[in-house]
Amino acid sequence: MSFWKNLFGGGASSAEPAGDKVLGEEGHKGFLIKAIEMKAGSELQLAGTIEKEIDGELKTYRFVRADRMTSRDDLVALALSKGKQIIDEQGEQIFN
Template sequence: MIRIALRASRFSARWERLQVTGGIERSPSAMAAECVMSFFKSLFSRRPAEEPAAPKTVKTLDHNGFHIRAEPFLAEGQYQTAGVIEKEIDGVRKEHRFIRADRFSSLEETAEFSLTKGRQIVDEQGDRLFK
């Protein structure tokens, strides 16, 4: 009789756990392993990358025979310095794209800085930029 009472109490305790966990009975070690795996999955899983918008020319400038276009783009809520330097050499139009780590909150400010960086690159490298 005592055995039947023990089995009944074990059964009722198990039944209560099943009701609390939504019908899934898991051991504490299984729940801990699930938490750890969930952490690593969220840590190492790839999130879908946002599709960057195509850069638009905001401002242009001619400097020492080079045509500089400021093309800043939105990155992580700020505008990143970027642009294109072009020059026609032997009848062929060549271009050099540049991206800098500098970011600004204003599109206008970023465009001005992109033109400044473009002028600096042209002054430092000149025609060697395309070799």
């Protein structure tokens, strides 16, 4: 029965986040970047969050990219780098 559910969309996607397991984090320009574990089959998909407290409220921006890899270390390095790039390009505008 589960074969049919997966075939026709009744099952959960393997690319959905598994409880936001944080693999690494780093601060950048007052923001906190977190590399998030997001499984895609036997690989890990590039995902993370960017957080910043603004006017006493914690704001969070989640990003997911198409890049996939098998190495957790590579994933963490790339997610933190991508987070820095997003911050450098958009700053606090990502929360709007």
